[in-house]
Amino acid sequence: MTEYSSTLLENAVNELSRLPGIGKKTALRLALHLLREDGSRTEALARSLQQLREKIIFCRRCHNISDHEICAICSNPRRDEGLLCVVEDMRDVMAIERTASFHGLYHVLGGVINPVEGVSPNDLNINALIQRMKEESFREVIMALPATIEGDTTAYYLFRQISKENLKITSIAKGVAIGDALEYADEITLGRSILNRIPFESR
């Protein structure tokens, strides 16, 4: 007899607990919840995951998740085609789109270089980015990568791969969050925001 008194339940718990941030206890709670609900709910959940995995399309140009071969942003004629923003994944695209302060195009890497977790440049959409740099004509590439060692490493790696004459390569500003009191900012962030201070008039 398994701890879960049913091998079907044990399988479901094991599979659910492979998801990030879901432990065995949460997995069991989820499985029992599905058992209590109507069977059609489980069917809808399972099918939506299968369809997602089988039929998902990544935009051929920016590699963002899309319903079409070329995504809605890449095919929008009103976007600035000279400006490219390089991000880790589609959540960053969503976050930047919500700010409504960027009107260029994106390039989704699908991760950042992380030797500890075995993510090398070849696992990311970096070759596709290098190809885009040849085919399209950007005047500026903005690195909007996470403010972590891995993000910085990836930005530096890309910088060395794509820098050329007449191309401006920038990075999003990192510093004290708007509305935050200085005393609550961590020391590294505060230190960087002093080092990277900007002239008063350019605000």
Added chain:
Amino acid sequence: MTEYSSTLLENAVNELSRLPGIGKKTALRLALHLLREDGSRTEALARSLQQLREKIIFCRRCHNISDHEICAICSNPRRDEGLLCVVEDMRDVMAIERTASFHGLYHVLGGVINPVEGVSPNDLNINALIQRMKEESFREVIMALPATIEGDTTAYYLFRQISKENLKITSIAKGVAIGDALEYADEITLGRSILNRIPFESR
């Protein structure tokens, strides 16, 4: 264009976020994780959930989740058939089994009476319990229900349904947790543990 730039992704996020404790942000994180992993992982997860829902067996006697018509506990000849423990769900069975201090049988209600969430006695395995009280011969029924208003209501409801001569009906002790300092116990728990104090020699 949806916020998620793909209706497949949106469907998966919607279905995942119907699970208890999973919001849209977590659902998106889980969906993107599945997209990054090998497709066979998603397939295994989806199939394990479908199989769980389609093929799960509930023990005919105690209504616990089981691999067989009669579960391993109910069919174990070494369990005390005169002692019945009534619990909310299988997690409680697992928790009590881990204590190794109970050797009787269980009856799994599948929930507790909760008018606010629309759970009435008919939604629970209460008729089956009343039937068992007629068919089997228990000398004691232990109510091991949650220490909440709903748990207490359910226990009282069951008490009125099943009490009869020569049947002892008890409730698990509720009080200060073993190892806890009194100052950290909440007032209601501490108050109850004083009201329900037990003679020193019976410890």
